[in-house]
Amino acid sequence: MDTEALRTFVAVAETGQFQAAADELGISQQAVSKRIAALERHVGVALLVRTSRGSRPSLDGQVFLPHAKQVLAAIEQAERAVRPGSRPLRVDVLNRRISPAQAVHRFYRSRPGTDLDVVTLDTENAAQATQAVLDGTVDASFRAVLAGQVPAGISAERLLDTPLDMLVGPGHPLADAHRVSPAELVGHRIWIPGIRPGTEWAAFYQSLSEAFGLSIDALGPHFGDEALMDTLADSASLATLVGSGDRYVWPRNHDLRRIPLHDPTPVYPHVLLFRTGDQHPVLTALRDHLRTTAPPAPHDAWVPDWAGR
Numbered sequence: 001m002d003t004e005a006l007r008t009f010v011a012v013a014e015t016g017q018f019q020a021a022a023d024e025l026g027i028s029q030q031a032v033s034k035r036i037a038a039l040e041r042h043v044g045v046a047l048l049v050r051t052s053r054g055s056r057p058s059l060d061g062q063v064f065l066p067h068a069k070q071v072l073a074a075i076e077q078a079e080r081a082v083r084p085g086s087r088p089l090r091v092d093v094l095n096r097r098i099s100p101a102q103a104v105h106r107f108y109r110s111r112p113g114t115d116l117d118v119v120t121l122d123t124e125n126a127a128q129a130t131q132a133v134l135d136g137t138v139d140a141s142f143r144a145v146l147a148g149q150v151p152a153g154i155s156a157e158r159l160l161d162t163p164l165d166m167l168v169g170p171g172h173p174l175a176d177a178h179r180v181s182p183a184e185l186v187g188h189r190i191w192i193p194g195i196r197p198g199t200e201w202a203a204f205y206q207s208l209s210e211a212f213g214l215s216i217d218a219l220g221p222h223f224g225d226e227a228l229m230d231t232l233a234d235s236a237s238l239a240t241l242v243g244s245g246d247r248y249v250w251p252r253n254h255d256l257r258r259i260p261l262h263d264p265t266p267v268y269p270h271v272l273l274f275r276t277g278d279q280h281p282v283l284t285a286l287r288d289h290l291r292t293t294a295p296p297a298p299h300d301a302w303v304p305d306w307a308g309r
Helices: 003-015 018-025 029-043 059-082 099-110 126-135 200-212 225-234 281-293
Strands: 048-051 054-057 089-092 116-119 140-143 154-168 189-191 215-217 238-243 257-260 265-275
Touching (some): 003 018, 003 048, 018 029, 089 281, 099 116, 126 265, 154 281, 200 215, 200 265, 265 281
Parallel strands (some): 089 116, 189 215, 189 238
Antiparallel strands (some): 154 265
């Protein structure tokens, strides 16, 4: 059923004149007549009674009119629901502890009341998260993606480079260092539980270990971040890697040490994925915020060869 014909019928029924309905809708009287005739053919009954003084709904038209208004109201409500800015921007930050989540939180604090829906697609890899953006499950996602492998319909903007820190307990041989180079980590076990094969973060750590000859593994079960902190505090040999903007907390008596990496500085390249042409005003504001507030990249930054700019 043609919704414009429905709109025209309601206009004629309420104004009582074809010309008045035409003026209200911004079309010709002839167009009004054609729409009404097509609608009456579609429903198989006469909806209007034409008189010398105008038009009024027939008995069938009187029954049809409230339903037509309900349909038009439902259409208007549906259109309002998807208008840019009429619903919260739904953003996948992967994990609530890591840099993207912290960056989106800072954005929200700079614009209190911004309509945001923050989610974590933490079981999805980059390809699956990209598909979620394409499908409209989320509006945007922070991921590390291979250069040249962003599908049609998706825009990718590298907006958040996160330098890595080493996290160790007080008994670790490097615990008192102010900065550590990747070369100094050779021979030390770096434990990052929870790395899943086939994910972009697995690819990142694989590239990092190959580039610098590091021993990075995810052996053993991952009992959560608190258990990881406990293990590091008690170990004289284990280290892990975290983003400099990641938020982790631990008991004071753990005395964990967070030590920046340098010479070069490994950087995790967070790319914001979103549908090309998406006009949601909060997405535009978020991108502008990230561009203007992102710290400058380290002069000695290292990223995998597959990471795009």
